[in-house]
Amino acid sequence: MDAHHLRIRIERDIADKAMAMARERGLELADVMRMWLTKAVLTGDFAIDLNQPAPAPAGETRAFFAYDESPWAPLKEVLDGELALALVNQFVANQTIEIERLMDINPPDTARIRELRRQRDVARQVLSTFDPEDPDATRTVIERFAAKRPPLQDRTRRASDDEETS
Numbered sequence: 001m002d003a004h005h006l007r008i009r010i011e012r013d014i015a016d017k018a019m020a021m022a023r024e025r026g027l028e029l030a031d032v033m034r035m036w037l038t039k040a041v042l043t044g045d046f047a048i049d050l051n052q053p054a055p056a057p058a059g060e061t062r063a064f065f066a067y068d069e070s071p072w073a074p075l076k077e078v079l080d081g082e083l084a085l086a087l088v089n090q091f092v093a094n095q096t097i098e099i100e101r102l103m104d105i106n107p108p109d110t111a112r113i114r115e116l117r118r119q120r121d122v123a124r125q126v127l128s129t130f131d132p133e134d135p136d137a138t139r140t141v142i143e144r145f146a147a148k149r150p151p152l153q154d155r156t157r158r159a160s161d162d163e164e165t166s
Helices: 012-024 029-043 073-104 110-129 135-145 155-165
Strands: none
Touching: 012 029, 073 110, 073 135, 110 135
């Protein structure tokens, strides 16, 4: 490693307090100094001049998908399994909410309610037989239950929102 070694003089009481603070965080004072200096270089400011705060750091410029996948690779199957379970549970919940909403309408739309119940029962069956450790089953469930379009807005909320904007 190409490094520059510094030797600095610090007053004893300040050094003792700084070392104690670093130890509380599981660091050594040299680590803290390196981190502080690195941050100062990255922000272009030591943040000690004239008691002014450091400028806000620059925003993230890389795309959300531009990251190193290697640390996540061992967890991908587990995360996909959890995603699949969450998608099916969300589908069941959405169907239940829609069924309850349709039952409150007078007269209820019995054909639509019957279809929603059938879809909900199929999803419950998927939940009861789904093996989240099976990558093929997980992929199938995600493809089947992932939203292809934005979810419908809650009709009661949309109505109240319309009243507020008018």
